[in-house]
Amino acid sequence: MSGFDTYRRRFMGGVLGVGVTAALPAGVLFWQTAEGDVEDGPPASGKVRWGMLVDTTKCGTGCDACVRGCDQENGLSGNTSPTSPQWIRKVQVTNPRTDYSFSLPMMCQHCEEPPCVDVCPTGASFRRADGIVLVDRHLCIGCRYCMMACPYKARSFIHHPVTDQLPEVPRGIGCVEACSFCVQRIDAGKRTTACQDACNAEGHQAIYFGDLKDPNSEISQRLASYGSQEVLSSLNLHTGVRYQGI
Amino acid sequence: MHVVYRELEGRSKGYWALLLGLGAVLLLGLFAAHTMEERGHIITGMTNQIVWGMPHVFAVFLIVAASGALNVASIASVFGKAAYKPLAPLSGLVAIALLAGGLTVLMLDLGRPDRLLVAATVYNFKSVFAWNVFLYTGFFAFVVIYLWTMMERKMNPYTKVAGFAAFIWRLVLTTGTGSIFGFLVARTAYDSALLAPMFIIFSFAYGLAVFNLVLMAAYRGSGRPLGDRILFRLGKLLAVFVGASFYFVLVYHLTNLYFTKNHGFERFILLDGGIYPLLFWGGQIVVGYLIPLLLIFAPATRNSRTALAAASILVILGAFAQMYVTIIGGQAYPLPLFPGMEVSSTFYDGVVHPYTPSGWEIMLGLGGVALALAIVVFGLKILRFLPESLGDEHVDAQHQAA
Numbered sequence: 008m009s010g011f012d013t014y015r016r017r018f019m020g021g022v023l024g025v026g027v028t029a030a031l032p033a034g035v036l037f038w039q040t041a042e043g044d045v046e047d048g049p050p051a052s053g054k055v056r057w058g059m060l061v062d063t064t065k066c067g068t069g070c071d072a073c074v075r076g077c078d079q080e081n082g083l084s085g086n087t088s089p090t091s092p093q094w095i096r097k098v099q100v101t102n103p104r105t106d107y108s109f110s111l112p113m114m115c116q117h118c119e120e121p122p123c124v125d126v127c128p129t130g131a132s133f134r135r136a137d138g139i140v141l142v143d144r145h146l147c148i149g150c151r152y153c154m155m156a157c158p159y160k161a162r163s164f165i166h167h168p169v170t171d172q173l174p175e176v177p178r179g180i181g182c183v184e185a186c187s188f189c190v191q192r193i194d195a196g197k198r199t200t201a202c203q204d205a206c207n208a209e210g211h212q213a214i215y216f217g218d219l220k221d222p223n224s225e226i227s228q229r230l231a232s233y234g235s236q237e238v239l240s241s242l243n244l245h246t247g248v249r250y251q252g253i
Numbered sequence: 254m255h256v257v258y259r260e261l262e263g264r265s266k267g268y269w270a271l272l273l274g275l276g277a278v279l280l281l282g283l284f285a286a287h288t289m290e291e292r293g294h295i296i297t298g299m300t301n302q303i304v305w306g307m308p309h310v311f312a313v314f315l316i317v318a319a320s321g322a323l324n325v326a327s328i329a330s331v332f333g334k335a336a337y338k339p340l341a342p343l344s345g346l347v348a349i350a351l352l353a354g355g356l357t358v359l360m361l362d363l364g365r366p367d368r369l370l371v372a373a374t375v376y377n378f379k380s381v382f383a384w385n386v387f388l389y390t391g392f393f394a395f396v397v398i399y400l401w402t403m404m405e406r407k408m409n410p411y412t413k414v415a416g417f418a419a420f421i422w423r424l425v426l427t428t429g430t431g432s433i434f435g436f437l438v439a440r441t442a443y444d445s446a447l448l449a450p451m452f453i454i455f456s457f458a459y460g461l462a463v464f465n466l467v468l469m470a471a472y473r474g475s476g477r478p479l480g481d482r483i484l485f486r487l488g489k490l491l492a493v494f495v496g497a498s499f500y501f502v503l504v505y506h507l508t509n510l511y512f513t514k515n516h517g518f519e520r521f522i523l524l525d526g527g528i529y530p531l532l533f534w535g536g537q538i539v540v541g542y543l544i545p546l547l548l549i550f551a552p553a554t555r556n557s558r559t560a561l562a563a564a565s566i567l568v569i570l571g572a573f574a575q576m577y578v579t580i581i582g583g584q585a586y587p588l589p590l591f592p593g594m595e596v597s598s599t600f601y602d603g604v605v606h607p608y609t610p611s612g613w614e615i616m617l618g619l620g621g622v623a624l625a626l627a628i629v630v631f632g633l634k635i636l637r638f639l640p641e642s643l644g645d646e647h648v649d650a651q652h653q654a655a
Contacts, residue, residue, distance in 0.1 A: 021635070074599075087599040087600070089300035089301060089302055089601060089606070090294075090295055090300050090301060091301070092301070093301075093599065093600045096598045096599050096600040096602075097598060097599070098590065098596050098597070098598040098602055099596065099597045099598065100591050100594050100595070100596050101594060101595045101596075102593075102594055102595075103594070103595050113590070113598070113600075113602075122437075122438060122439060124377075124379075125379050125380065126379075126380050126381065126382065126436070126437075127377050127380055127382075128372060128376065128377060128380045128382035128383040128386065129371050129372055129375045129376070129377060129383075130375055130376070130377035145371075146368075146371055146375060147364070147365065147368075148363050148364065148365050148366075148368045148369070148371055148372050149363045149364015149365045149368075150363055150364070150372075150382065151304040151305060151364070152380070152382050152433075154301070154304040155304060155305065155437055155439075155440070155584070156437055156438075156439055157439060158438065158439035158588065158590075159588075159590065160302075160588050160590070160600065160602065162301075163301050164294065164301055164304060164364060165293070165364070166293050166294045166295040166299075166300075166301075167292065167293035167294075167295040168292075168293060180293050180364070181290075181293065181294075181363070181364030181365040182364055182365065183364070238590065238591070239590070242438060242439075253591075
């Protein structure tokens, strides 16, 4: 046998060995992953589109009741360090030329065409039939591409182990999360969000939540009667959250 | 004249010391990744504002350089320049190695690296990232086939076809890498179709700079002859790519400067953004473009190998500065939530986001570099990538035979 053939056989044998060694653990992982089985509830309906209207003229500057309400409902700590998750935040907006200033709550805008859903490699970011944009905690690999893509900076990455989750709001290290329109309430048949309840309890009544597809809902009636706007409306994302007075 | 390829002997103390050294850095990188997974990204400098940090600077550099490293082979197979033909196998090896290093860093930085299987089995085909999963795996496959057609004599007739396929694929791949940023409508720094061709031209320069250094080190280390002629040809080529990169960067910033809405961002990157203007002007432009061009063309240094090696190192340093400015600087500048208005919040709206990379991130990034280099060093020992001689007489003969 020529030297070249011996060399080649040795090489092919080596490649095969490396290939098998690399494939074995992957095969075992596949087998383990296939074991899981979860029962789903009834699917979300496309006959509704959940939306929110914020009347910034009623929103109190310095008031953060909505933020606290959200934190409590979803089991967030309320910390505001650069690595802490914040699903909703109060933004103070000031026109530097006129000094006109107002404040508003900013959260996931539940876009009809969400950039976060577009860029997510695994489809973990998804939009339900009823318009709620969510992160599937089982599919999120923590690449943070959605955070790069979101024009509203609405998403947070979990930087450390989480131990105090609420049963209805699964959260965990290494995944991305954001406002879910209190999906656990919606799916339990409630029709208000925690931020809205907190705002009402404070007496501001600045937040309306409801079905945008139902012409008789309070939110639809208000949207039909008063001018409202989407933040960064030029992006044409058709957000589920609209603002009055911006 | 036939080119004779031979493995590195790889028995010297120097060889094993090099491999051991690289292995040690790689282990440190793996340790960093493990610690990041145990304790979370809290131990990095990354935040909810700067979501991609130092690992991405390393990873994107390595991935971009990978496709560029294949260029030398493409020039031989696709553009028929015979002088480059003996370098083609090495070019393929360096390309594969750099891509493996870059992808490893990218994957180990994930929040859930344990879910790699999810990334490999569940796809959203509208995602540029998902496209890239296919582009990267395809690149490995194309380059391996290309190497096979070059190294297996019976397959030689297919080298041109395989080389052409790999060349097209690498252009698509870097288009994909540039588009990871280019397709982000939300951020002023990105949101531009220019990023895809700009990344391609960056890749030509970065990949060739790495290739030059590997080539010089391999020939010096193994004591094989490496002639001036081929080396300074590569040097001139590097200068062309560096010049083209400079042009793209110029057009990118001029376009932004023309649009009033982007003035704030340009001011930040070019003038008063602290570390970013410093890295842009000092790192990317002076170290990465101007000094290398000077070293390659100035009469005093244009015939010096040391100067060429220095120019290649500087191009790589400039590349890191560019990646830092593009990736970190692009995020540090606040999102324009309400254009023209001043905004403030507990989530750091409207303010420049600070970022200090942690040691863990740098360890992970260097681990990827070490992995890439270790693959090259080990690859040269087990397979016949390197011609026995690249002396001027061999290169000339090769050129005339074509």
